[in-house]
Amino acid sequence: MGLEATVVCIDSSDWMRNGDYTPTRMEAQHDAVNLIINAKTQSNPESTVGVVACGGKSPNVMVTLTTDIGKILTALHHVKLGGKLSLVNGIQVAQLVLKHRQNKNQQQRIVFFVGSPVLETEENLVQLGKKLRKNQVAVDIVNFGEETENAQKLEAFVNSVNSGENSHLVTVPPGPHVLSDILISSPIISEGGASGNFGGGDFDAYGGIDPSMDPELAMVLKMSMEEERARQDAANKKSSGETGGDAAATPVTPANPASTSATSGGDAEMEDADDEDEMLKQAIAMSMAGGASTPSSTPSAPSNTSSTNAQSRGDVDMGEDLTEEQEMQLALQMSMNAASGEQDMGEMMNDPNFVNSVLASLPGVDPNDEQIKNLLQNLGGEKKEEKKEEKKEGDKK
Numbered sequence: 001m002g003l004e005a006t007v008v009c010i011d012s013s014d015w016m017r018n019g020d021y022t023p024t025r026m027e028a029q030h031d032a033v034n035l036i037i038n039a040k041t042q043s044n045p046e047s048t049v050g051v052v053a054c055g056g057k058s059p060n061v062m063v064t065l066t067t068d069i070g071k072i073l074t075a076l077h078h079v080k081l082g083g084k085l086s087l088v089n090g091i092q093v094a095q096l097v098l099k100h101r102q103n104k105n106q107q108q109r110i111v112f113f114v115g116s117p118v119l120e121t122e123e124n125l126v127q128l129g130k131k132l133r134k135n136q137v138a139v140d141i142v143n144f145g146e147e148t149e150n151a152q153k154l155e156a157f158v159n160s161v162n163s164g165e166n167s168h169l170v171t172v173p174p175g176p177h178v179l180s181d182i183l184i185s186s187p188i189i190s191e192g193g194a195s196g197n198f199g200g201g202d203f204d205a206y207g208g209i210d211p212s213m214d215p216e217l218a219m220v221l222k223m224s225m226e227e228e229r230a231r232q233d234a235a236n237k238k239s240s241g242e243t244g245g246d247a248a249a250t251p252v253t254p255a256n257p258a259s260t261s262a263t264s265g266g267d268a269e270m271e272d273a274d275d276e277d278e279m280l281k282q283a284i285a286m287s288m289a290g291g292a293s294t295p296s297s298t299p300s301a302p303s304n305t306s307s308t309n310a311q312s313r314g315d316v317d318m319g320e321d322l323t324e325e326q327e328m329q330l331a332l333q334m335s336m337n338a339a340s341g342e343q344d345m346g347e348m349m350n351d352p353n354f355v356n357s358v359l360a361s362l363p364g365v366d367p368n369d370e371q372i373k374n375l376l377q378n379l380g381g382e383k384k385e386e387k388k389e390e391k392k393e394g395d396k397k
Helices: 025-043 069-076 087-099 122-134 147-161 179-184 201-206 215-249 256-288 303-312 324-349 352-361 370-396
Strands: 004-011 048-054 060-066 107-114 137-144 168-172
Touching (some): 025 048, 087 122, 122 137, 137 147
Parallel strands (some): 004 107
């Protein structure tokens, strides 16, 4: 709040002896007045507070505007109950007290506790309210005790004095609650110029403790609140990070067409690999057969005969545990051996001594027979002609 001069008008009539408020109306009013005084003085050290007792024959100024809280509390204990409440007279006396304030920069405010029936008419209260508004005096009314009976009159009075929401009416019905506890959250404390919530407000960072009253406790509460706030922020960040990580780690299920196409593609690749392996095995078998099969023959025809011939010749058994590279190397080696064998065989057939020895070993064959000699000569001549033709073709190239 800003700089204010506040006069608290208390109800000191006989109605304040009732015990419908805890512990009595008068004691509940004292606690509420103490709350407002502390709120006003702590909000601004230059703000002043005065007390006027409105009861008996005429209003009585207990304490003029001062910053001494002890003086005000002492005056409250000397208030005597009696007579009836005079709302108009009490407000007029409070206005005179505000008029004689030393610091004219202070805003004027009256806080009036009404705990007994209001005897003035609504018209008189409205006229008084307009006068106060003209003099820029704000009024806060605490209606308790006879709240139902006084509600209409007090509401009309507050509406007439209100200027820019500077005046308020707080009605507190009887019950187990404490009057001062209701006022803590009321506009009189929070908006009426006081320090927000008394025990809170400006001291929220210190756990509602005034650092000037107990600096060590206020500092401990402040550190504890900061640590708790940091822990909550860290927990919130951690939970949000785990939520984002789980969402990122969730696998995306592919659509059915894509998975079907991928499966069919994989099957096709496996079939191609199987075909290549089968063709490789057939090529190895053909090489093992020593070139017996012709190029025009189908790949599957020589499989059985070639494998039988290979086993009869004592060649290496092609096991299923060989790798593709090993099978290729073995096939190339066997092809080269077969070609060199054919060349050696041709050279040996051209040797007459070798042919005669072979023929002599055969039963019933006479190497000296004229027909056999002519046949061998014809074969030798054909071989020579073939070599000449191959040589001519090589020269042409």
